[in-house]
Amino acid sequence: MEHIVANYYNRCVVLLTNHEIGNPESYFPLRGPPPAKQKSPIMCLWLIPNHFVLIFLKDGCPLPPSSTECYNHKNEEAVTWEDEYLDQHDLFRDLMIIEKGEKSPQTKNESNKAETILCDTPEKANN
Secondary structure (H helix, E strand, C coil): CHHHHHHHHCCCEEEECCCCCCCCEEECCCCCCCCCCCCCCCEEEEEECCEEEEECCCCCCCCCCECHHHHHHCCHHHHHHHHHHHHHHHHHHHHHHHHCCCCCCCCCCHHHCCCCCCCCCCCCCCC
């Protein structure tokens, strides 16, 4: 179904799920090249049992890897769709490695730590 939506709207469709239902995947149109001037908006669907929920993603957010069906059925014009999203696929893979516990998250540099904010109320002068 996701390929149908991607083809109809001519945009990347991301399906988010938990691992009990399936694997999260990205779907791209199987015909035609991506828009020439700008990256098309992403349509993200969250699959929960028996329902789809439309999710709005921030630009540059991690995206799950492409569906293998994309590779088997797309025409020559559609080959470049995934190229614009490769960095976001890498971010997703890194997050999954951290989620599985195979790699610990990077520690923040000393300069990135937040400064302490004091929320004391100043005392009023007694007159």
